[in-house]
Amino acid sequence: MIVFDQVTKVYEPDVVALRDVSFHIDKGEFVFIVGASGSGKSTLVRLLLKELDPSGGKIVIGGRDLSRLKKSKVPMLRRNIGCVFQDFKLLPNRTAAENVAYALKVQGEGNAAIRKKVPEVLAMVGLAHKMSSAPDELSGGEQQRVSIARAFVNHPPLLVCDEP
Template sequence: MIVFEDVTKVYDPDVVGLQNFTCHIGKGEFVFLVGASGSGKSTLIKLVLKEIVPDSGRILVAGRNLGTLRHSKVPLLRRNIGCVFQDFKLLPNKTVYDNVAYALEVVGEPRRSIRRKVPEILNLVGLTEKTNSYPHEISGGEQQRVSVARAFVNHPPLLLADEPTGNIDPETAVGIMQLLVRINRTGTTVVVATHDRDMVNRMRRRVLQLDAGRLVRDERRGGYDQVADVEAEGVLT
């Protein structure tokens, strides 16, 4: 689904985003990206969305080479990638319903099918009662669920989440993560960049750890920290 081949991205002036980064994320995987702030997690996500372009290396998303992807085709790429952000990025003057519907309007979905799909997905994330609320009228956890609903309403093959639980209390965060897992079960590839140690340790999914733009660990059923540390933690508790 996502292939990075020796990708380097350096920001002005000399701030390393990613350095000789290579990895392969298969279809239907659920992957955690971990690492300190500034380790390159967000750079990676922006590269996948083609918000920024790498200085060198090759990136393939769903078989498409982003390097040769024309500007005019970038929106088409993004329609195949659902996005969830730490700050939700909801349109502040649209209702919950319209925020989700916007993602469908963008792809030219017929009115009738929008009216069917939006309530369906809002039901899935448990927000039926907030359909006509505005983002500022609902809680952070609810806003994040709206943003997950918007990301998934098109049933994209790939869903990226950048610190999806960063602004949410731990209990609500579990709900969001469960939603992502459910989405993953439908066959959607899910990539989650996170700082949430507990969450990663509990879920035991593939973990990619970044440090200063380099891939330092790729573990199939990893925890937030190196294996040794996790085991040590296990001994202590």
């Protein structure tokens, strides 16, 4: 469950990205947030990931009030959120398979599980034949699909996509 309660984000000097945003998303819901460029969609994603703190209001994810979440606990929060970023954030010196495997390694998965899951998820996004390709050898759409595979490989309870 995700709750935004009267969330405001103001960047200095006085640039309002979000003003009094409130919504409630239940487990299992599939939600699209659409808007013009500069309307605050990426700011909303960064607030969900606790990359930013709101200027006002309250954000709750899975019953946890993010304003009370200690900085040391933020990595644990993020491990439960699969993310697809606008710029994909692929590791340039790693293959498609290694980029996907990285998400599993961070979670402490063993090598046997990684060898099984990585090809499966790359096949799901139609990239089984590109496992050994570096990001600069992939088209933009293929890079995006590697990013989606990496976000999904751990089956996170929350999947957030910024401009998927």
